[in-house]
Amino acid sequence: MEQEIDHKILALIQDKTSIDKGFRLLMDTYQEKLYRQVRRMLNEHADANDVLQNVMIKVYRSIHKFEGKSSLFTWLYRIATNETLTFIKSKKRKETSSIDNEDLGLDKSLRAEHSIASEEVQYYLNKAMEQLPEKQKLVFNMRYFDEMPYEEISKVLDTSVGALKASYHHAVKKIEAFIRQADII
Amino acid sequence: MKKNKEIQEELEGLNSILSKKELKDNFEIPADYFENFQKEVFNKLDINEELQSPKIGNAKTRRINFRYTLPIAASLALLLGLFFFTQKNIPEGTIAMDQLSSEDIESYINENIDDFDVELLSMLDSDQQNLLIPNDVQIEDYLDENLDDLDQSLIDELF
CATH class of the missing domain: 1.10.1740.10 (RNA polymerase sigma factor, region 2, helix turn helix motif)
Structure with missing residues (x-):
């Protein structure tokens, strides 16, 4: 199609x-x-x-x-x-502005969106995702949200499939750790 | 929306909370955004093309200017030559060349530019013509100095 x-x-x-x-x-x-x-x-x-x-x-x-x-x-x-x-x-x-101010800005922005979504877990999951480094976030977005095969992500980012898998797994674990630390689940 | 099987299995293999709780986009897209977005993109493309097009417009302008430049330059040279040529026959009471300011001369030329005729050149003898007509070296110097204002296609036509 x-x-x-x-x-x-x-x-x-x-x-x-x-x-x-x-x-x-x-x-x-x-x-x-x-x-x-x-x-x-x-x-x-x-x-x-x-x-x-x-x-x-x-x-x-x-x-x-x-x-x-x-x-x-x-x-x-x-x-x-x-x-x-x-x-x-x-x-x-x-x-x-300092990194602290930047973080505050991000938090404020997320909270504003949160009022629309009004779902606490969802808010923290997204906040967890924001903590990821850019490249890791990119890989996570492509894999998790766009459901792209690793081979396709590899063509976009010029990175080996093995490195992409490692990056995605790290991202998932980091999100997991953030959630557990926040003790919301 | 259900995750595709491969991705779901991968998350379960990682024993992740994401295999049970789905992460969604935490933003909303403004209504009619994409409809307006396409208009904005095409507007930007039009503006960018307009910004690039003056090069073509300038080239035309330059071509027109340059086509008039040579006859005008020849007329000016002729006029100055005629002033020098006739200066010795100036009747008494007439304003001499050295009494005229450059502003007066420029003003006169601007006001009477349409009356200047290259054919007047034929009234001069060959020695006088040689003084007024630039030689190849002078033309090349002129072109070098004014290269940026000239249109390449016109230069190609000339040489």
Whole structure:
């Protein structure tokens, strides 16, 4: 099913008269998945929106370079991942506040979301996830939320399947440890 | 939403709480976000293309300017030449060249630019023409100095 849509998208995009139509279909198909991926890494909607816009502009300009060596989604995911990591690095450089303040900000942001979800366990699980290092969080998101096979994650992150498995298992254990420490279950 | 079998089994193998309690996204996506998102992306693409397009516009402008530059430069050279040529025959009571400020000359040229005619050049003898017409070295110097303002395609046409 996904392959059929990808073929249709690429056929439309290759024809100059239907490039915008093809690009719209690409966005219709993948924008939400990509948004969720970016948002899980960035927390703030405004940041996720900025990054996703940049991703789509890059995709529009470089789609002709897509060689079909991986699935279209893997290729898009890779661009979104790189763009997200670049954004995080750039934001960290700009930030003048201390790590403590940053943590407080994160906590506040999560609590605000918590009031929407209003589920304590859920809140702490997500808070636990926030403690993960970026790369580990990326692997966890791809595996747990997007349910991607390790082989596909390997293509996105240029990392061996063995290293990815280790990274995912560490992430799961860290979340587990955080939950037990908080003594909420 | 139920996790796929492989991922569920993996979590159970790790004896993780996540095999029993599902982690969900803890954010909400604003209503109509994606509809507006596509509009914003296309707007940005349009703006970026517009920002890139002035290069083409400038090239056209430069081409037009450059096409007028040579006749104008020739007219100016001719005008100055005629001033020098006729200076010795200035009747009494007429303002001499050295009495005119450069602003006056520029102002005169600007006001009468349409009246200048390259054909006036033919009124001069060959020695005078040689003084007014730039040689190859002078043209090359001019082009070097003004290279940034010139359009490459026009240069290709010229040489």
